[in-house]
Amino acid sequence: MNTNHPNIAIVGATGAVGQTLISLLDERDFPVNDVALLASSRSAGRKQVVRGKERQVEDLEGFNFANTDLAFFSAGGSVSERHARRAAAQGALVIDNTNAFRMDDDVPLVVPQVNAEVVRQRPDSGIISNPNCSTIPLVRLLRPLHDHTPISSVVVSTYQAASGAGLSGIDELRKSADRVLSDQTSADTDNVKFSDPLGFNLIPNIDRPLDTGFTLEEQKMLQESRKIMGLPDFALTATCVRVPVINAHSETAYIRFETPVGREQVVSLLRSLEDILVYDDGPGKVTYPTPRFLSDPNQVHVGRIRINPDDPCGLWLWLIADNIRIGAALNAIQIAEAVTNMQVQ
Numbered sequence: 001m002n003t004n005h006p007n008i009a010i011v012g013a014t015g016a017v018g019q020t021l022i023s024l025l026d027e028r029d030f031p032v033n034d035v036a037l038l039a040s041s042r043s044a045g046r047k048q049v050v051r052g053k054e055r056q057v058e059d060l061e062g063f064n065f066a067n068t069d070l071a072f073f074s075a076g077g078s079v080s081e082r083h084a085r086r087a088a089a090q091g092a093l094v095i096d097n098t099n100a101f102r103m104d105d106d107v108p109l110v111v112p113q114v115n116a117e118v119v120r121q122r123p124d125s126g127i128i129s130n131p132n133c134s135t136i137p138l139v140r141l142l143r144p145l146h147d148h149t150p151i152s153s154v155v156v157s158t159y160q161a162a163s164g165a166g167l168s169g170i171d172e173l174r175k176s177a178d179r180v181l182s183d184q185t186s187a188d189t190d191n192v193k194f195s196d197p198l199g200f201n202l203i204p205n206i207d208r209p210l211d212t213g214f215t216l217e218e219q220k221m222l223q224e225s226r227k228i229m230g231l232p233d234f235a236l237t238a239t240c241v242r243v244p245v246i247n248a249h250s251e252t253a254y255i256r257f258e259t260p261v262g263r264e265q266v267v268s269l270l271r272s273l274e275d276i277l278v279y280d281d282g283p284g285k286v287t288y289p290t291p292r293f294l295s296d297p298n299q300v301h302v303g304r305i306r307i308n309p310d311d312p313c314g315l316w317l318w319l320i321a322d323n324i325r326i327g328a329a330l331n332a333i334q335i336a337e338a339v340t341n342m343q344v345q
């Protein structure tokens with residue numbers, strides 16, 4: 001692989017994650033040689049300026065990855081299942097944003113701030129997976145907290161934005177909210193992305209249901225956290241809820257440590273971490289970010305840090321991260337930066 005100026009392919013280039021990947025190439029001054037924009041035949045021929053040069057979206061179906069060094073896949077799990085192994089076999093290093101390979105043994109699951117070392121060498125599969133958008137910001141806090149004081153269990157609830165279901169998810173929220181605001185009493189009939197109308201509503205059902213009574217989204221948070229942190233018995237349980245927010249996922253986490261922790265210690269530990277913005281005005285103050293007004297979409301925002309007065313081992317916190325950036329495109333670019341810096345061939 002040309003690690004200095006790689007040839008890049010962006011699969012799903014017209015989507016929410018693909019468009020953000022394109023912006024991030026500029027924002028982070030990511031060194032590139034050529035950039036191929038790929039999507040379905042629906043968008044083939046669309047033009048877009050990327051890194052100062054006009055490029056045309058091509059149909060993924062006929063694309064050959066032989067001259068591609070890095071291929072970012074963000075076009076849904078079934079597209080990755082059909083094309084990612086082919087791209088890797090043709091020579092590209094694939095960074096996959098979908099759920100297709102995350103738990104495969106031959107595919108590293110990477111959050112660079114936590115486990116960049118697992119991609120020191122090209123994986124045999126030629127594929128690196130990007131974790132779920134709620135898991136990434138959470139493990140960026142859990143790993144250093146666990147290293148400081150071992151964690152015995154975590155209970156998480158998520159409040160996940162419409163954009164987690166892509167551009168059409170945002171559109172569906174807007175239409176659903178419009179129906180409520182214009183006093184249309186009949187139920188929405190055009191839900192596609194969400195199981196229920198999302199306008200002015202909450203939906204505790206993300207991804208498909210499992211026999212356990214949990215949803216796949218909730219199971220992903222457990223399994224992926226264990227794999228990323230290399231802790232196969234890590235105890236975490238989640239309830240994942242879709243909320244009528246356009247962008248940025250919020251989470252509450254109740255983290256139980258094996259021994260008591262000090263609130264100030266936790267605040268200063270979190271403040272010392274890269275790209276974590278802590279909101280804290282001291283004990284007894286209620287300080288927090290909100291998803292609609294995030295100051296910096298490239299940081300994980302953390303507030304409401306407090307110890308359970310009835311349990312000195314129990315810590316609550318509130319966190320928010322831009323799901324399209326931190327939860328997908330930015331994490332993928334940071335994986336690419338890690339592999340190019342480590343000269344992974």
Ligand SMILES: NC(=O)c1ccc[n+]([C@@H]2O[C@H](COP(=O)([O-])OP(=O)(O)OC[C@H]3O[C@@H](n4cnc5c(N)ncnc54)[C@H](OP(=O)(O)O)[C@@H]3O)[C@@H](O)[C@H]2O)c1
Nearest residue numbers: 012014015016017039040043074075076098164166167328
């Ligand atoms: N949104 C998030 O917060 C987030 C976070 C983490 C992971 N992800 C994952 O990233 C992937 C993309 O998400 P998104 O939010 O960007 O979705 P999106 O806005 O709906 O975009 C989907 C993209 O996939 C392309 N596509 C669809 N079917 C295709 C096909 N058969 N062949 C080639 N390209 C095809 C679309 O191209 P056309 O324009 O041609 O339709 C579009 O570029 C999903 O797997 C999602 O689970 C998303």
